[in-house]
Amino acid sequence: MSDFALPALMVEPIVRAALLEDLGRAGDLTTDAIVPADLTAEAVIAARQPGIVAGCQVAALAFRLVDPAMTVTVERPDGSRVASGDVVMRIAGSARALLTGERTALNLQCRLSGIATATGELVDAVRGTEAAVTCTRKTTPGLRALEKAAVRAGGGANHRFGLDDAVLIKDNHIALAGSVTAAIERARARIGHLVKIEVEVDTLQQLEEAMTAAPDVVLLDNMGPETLAKAVAFVDGRAILEASGRITRETARAIAETGVDIVSAGWLTHSSKALDLGLDIGV
Known part of the structure; x- marks a missing residue:
């Protein structure tokens, strides 16, 4: 097998x-x-x-x-x-x-x-850096388990499989909660001790606020290499950092070289x- x-x-x-x-x-x-x-x-x-x-x-x-x-x-x-x-x-x-x-x-x-x-090509693009390549939940309905297995076959790793195996606080959650910290604090009060919390941020200012609530993972959304490098320096190992948003084979290496831990791409499974x-x- x-x-x-x-x-x-x-x-x-x-x-x-x-x-x-x-x-x-x-x-x-x-x-x-x-x-x-x-x-x-x-x-x-x-x-x-x-x-x-x-x-x-x-x-x-x-x-x-x-x-x-x-x-x-x-x-x-x-x-x-x-x-x-x-x-x-x-x-x-x-x-x-x-x-x-x-x-x-x-x-x-x-x-x-x-x-x-496609996963193998992205893995090849970041080879030699410390960054892992992952997929997202942007999968074909009904085929998620198969498509995520295909990502692994290509040398990548898997992001969360569904809504029930990790917390991922995105911009709309933050908007409804009122702030980044409020969203993280509400999630932590509700979940079990084995569940990790990831929060999405769009700016360095949001990142600074998020880190006051000590998330496990921060998703740095649509940031260029210069901003990503500043984020890596600021966090300094206190959380796993995931870069996401419009990442291509051509841009992946520069993003990975900033020191982020994860490079995620939804297009691996959706297109x-x-x-x-x-x-x-x-x-």
């Missing part, structure tokens, strides 16, 4: 729902009409462009849910860097199952491999380009 595999109990409902969406009310009309029920075949999923693979678990499951007798061999597990033409996995068994499961398998694996690839993978029968 891949280091990035998730418990089957989490993955199966997602893949099953995707297959059912595709099969609709009558199944695969095209394949069932053209391909004999007893015909077997072999196929490969191969890379059409360089990148980092993710989603082998879900792709394999797509074929096995159509036909449990399908044989799937993973040649390039999640986290592998591939070149154009590299074989990612081999599938053998019912020809009908191959064709019926193909689009669901590729939709998921191309999407997840695209996220892993990464899918990696081009294809299924070829009879290879």
Whole structure:
């Protein structure tokens, strides 16, 4: 099993729902009409462009849910860097199952491999600094666990998974609470001792106020490298510092070199380009 595999109990409902969406009310009309029920075949999923693979678990499951007798061999597990033409996995068994499961398998694996690839590029951009690359909660509804696993496959780390595993006080929370300190103090009075508190600030003045309430993490939103460096010097290790907001592959290194601990980017999961993978029968 891949280091990035998730418990089957989490993955199966997602893949099953995707297959059912595709099969609709009558199944695969095209394949069932053209391909004999007893015909077997072999196929490969191969890379059409360089990148980092993710989603082998879900792709394999797509074929096995159509036909449990399908044989799937993973040649390039999640986290592998591939070149154009590299074989990612081999599938053998019912020809009908191959064709019926193909689009669901590729939709998921191309999407997840695209996220892993984009993450790897951002990780490469900050390599040699102390900053880690993380995603955010800007994920595709229903696919968060898979997309966050893809970020890990690309060498990144995960931010909070939902609203229930950490406190993240943003600008609208602050507006309703009345101040940065009031928001932090209210959160601390309500949560358990194992829950961390992060607060978002837009200015150095807000940062100074926030630090009087001793948050665990401060999100420095849309700050340039010069301002970020001042923030790092001011905090001086008293809190984890996360830089976020419009970070690109081109700007990431300068941001990381300011000394922030985390570089987070929502686009890793909400707008990464899918990696081009294809299924070829009879290879």
